[in-house]
Amino acid sequence: MSHPSYNASTLEAKVQLYWQEQQSFKAIEDPKQEKFYCLTMFPYPSGHLHMGHVRNYTLGDVIARYQRMLGKNVLQPIGWDAFGLPAENAALKHQVAASSWTKENTTHMRLQFVQLGMAYDWDREFATCDPEYYRWEQWFFIQLFKRGLVYKKKAVVNWDPVDETVLANEQVIDGRGWRSGALIERKEIAQWFLKITDYAEELLSDLDTLTGWPQEVRTMQQHWIGRSQGAEIQFEIENSTETVSVFSTRLDTLAGATYLAIAAAHPLALSLSKDNAKIATFQKECAHLKVAEAQLATLKKKGIFSGLYALNPISGERMPIWLANFVIMEYGSGAVMAVPAHDQRDFEFAHKYALPIRPVIEPKDGSDWNYNLLPFTAYGTVIAPPSCAGLSSEQAIHQLITELSPKGKVRAKIHYRLRDWGISRQRYWGTPIPMINCPKCGSVPVAEKDLPVVLPTDITLTKPQSPLNTLPEFLNTHCPQCQTPAQRETDTFDTFVESSWYYARFACYDQHKSMLDDRVHYWTPVDQYVGGIEHAILHLLYARFFHKAMRDLGLLHSNEPFTRLLTQGMVLKDGAKMSKSKGNIVDPKTLLEKYGADTVRLFIIFAAPPVTSLEWSDSGVAGAHRFLHRLWDYCLQQQSILKNMAIESGPLQHTAVQSKRRELHQLLQQINHDYERQQFNTVVSGAMKILNLLEKGTRSTEEEAENALLKEGIGILLRVLAPIVPHITHVLWQDLGYGMDILKSSWPKISLDALDCDEMELVLQINGKLRGNLKVASDSSETSIKEMALGSPNLQRYLQGQTIQKVLYIPRRVINIVLGASHDA
């Protein structure tokens, strides 16, 4: 009767060694087998795993292991998103090289992944800071450059005048640099951009094909791309040859435009500051705004008259041009036409500065509208200009385009909110942009034979600036076109560039002659991508863009990188995100030591559905551990019965055993369904219910039937739990004589015979309120069921003296008796 007690740490180490020796998770291309590529967003190697990681990677691992047991050829790789700001900060703080800090972190985190029992193909591991990885990124960038998808333009950055460095948005706190405390300045510098907007239409329309993505992510991307149909309008400027270009979706309101608002940094505005101190001051104020839209949106709207007038293309009327702090150069043309009668923001601004309000649209129903009180922003009936009077807004837009485009004043245009992707970073720890600045030829790509442009790694940072600018051996080179001495680009790529194509490289990890090879056609697209909802827009949009660009270069064939997407919620403690400053961190390390990986995995899967945030609970972990103990003890108690038994059971005669087997297969059905819809928390509760069920004896006299059910039940239980708690189920599977390797077993099948039932229980309602239950034979007719319901003794006191209006029967569920309306009403 005595068996070894459950000892997670020795057991798990043993199983992990087995997987390693068997190379259980090595993925090999096999065209005959259906593949399944499961990928969890690779981590930034920050030093150690936190609970968010544990949740994230456990979810991916559960899916990968489940698919493997379904018989798929599974690829689950892992790597490191190794470039980025934290390494530079650590390098500066601890006076170590960013490269060695990163390397140490990956070593530690790799070990933690192994301890968690992750089923990774470790042969494919790489870090984005490996020159062999980023050389192909540089190569790809050059291909994009050759295709005209790369260009250089000036763009604004957060400039710290004391540290003399560019700051990320998160490094600007209350308008000041986080280290220096200096008031930051908006500074324009030349930067490289990728023309993601060339793909805007496809990125938008292909969202419809991503049926395996959460609808919320698709909606967010759709709004981010923000396609709007409208018109570009040229406004002439009084006493000037220059014009101001403006985009508007509401051409029907053009006659009501009473002023123009332009960005403080608009070329027109810049020329004014020389002679006008007030304008110069206003521009200086605007120059301290952070480069973040959120700040702009919450800004108090301010403006200043430029002294210039534009001419309304319809009425010829003079419209003052104002500089406004809420208009930015980065968006559209940096200028908007203001129609205070028909736009909320224009209305508020007009009130503040006493600018005229001119209604040109009225409500369709002809009702009165007080335009001085509230703008009328809906489509309506047009009053002006005369050529459009009486038309609907929609018709007027059409009419004005026809009327004004021959004169060159207006043209129909589709505008996207999406902006081109600025990929230049004035940072050290990143992929060098493979360009050379030649005094004669300008910007020239590095010759492909000279790739990679290797980032120097033996560097100790002494100040918060990129050292690349001052490293002669990095900086000095020759122009690949004319051989003149020239200098390298010292900016590095945005780290989103690395994460935009790593999933494809995993398929071809050891290919040193090209970026990708034929294996990418086998493995991609990724069948299941797992990651945080915080990546819903930027990362996922950039990766989709790269995928399409790779396709257009013939590197792969599919249209989208990720077929199915699971976005998991955060791990919270005491209702807040775990963070050092809040002191509510739970360290996976101590938990692993105390309980083992299976317990941690079980708890984190059980505690909440994948997509919602997860509240951490120490006692919940203890409960998960208790369940594994119970499973272990129960299974080993049955060892002598099970060990020498055939798995298949004969037909069951005994009804008690039969109904228990029905419950077992109902639970299996629910578990399968929950695996498919990725609600793994209820997979765990289903498994708990199976154990509860098996533990409950039937008191049957048919020992043989009971034992057969036991064998079947435990077999099912171990396999449905295997993706979640792979170590303990591996050992029990072996010890109970089911087979050598549970990974190679097949997924349990539902027995339809077992589900058969000749009775069903219905709910009785009166006016929708629960009033009782009714057991009927499964094959009863609707009429007889209704008769039985009306005759049910429990209901008589409700039915007494009432008129029955109707009786509803919802098959297999509910009978609802609707009584007549009460007479005293």
Place this chain on the structure above:
RNA sequence: GCCCGGGUGGCGAAAUAGGUAGACGCAAGGGACUUAAAAUCCCUCGGGAUCACUCCCAUGCCGGUUCGACUCCGGCCCCGGGCACCA
């Protein structure tokens, strides 16, 4: 500010297609076993009324649709994610 989510017992949650609200687990209380404790096992466990049978209330708030609403619609409150240089 804008876009996208979420809100159910003391706690994490469940309710598959609009059909028994609270499965499964945690915590708590009571009991068994034990010299004792731990572990384990058994019972109770949304609120209120009632000796009880039962009944009423209850899924953030207000309103609507429906025979029936946690689920669908409208309005509001609160919390979270994103807003283009954190990753």
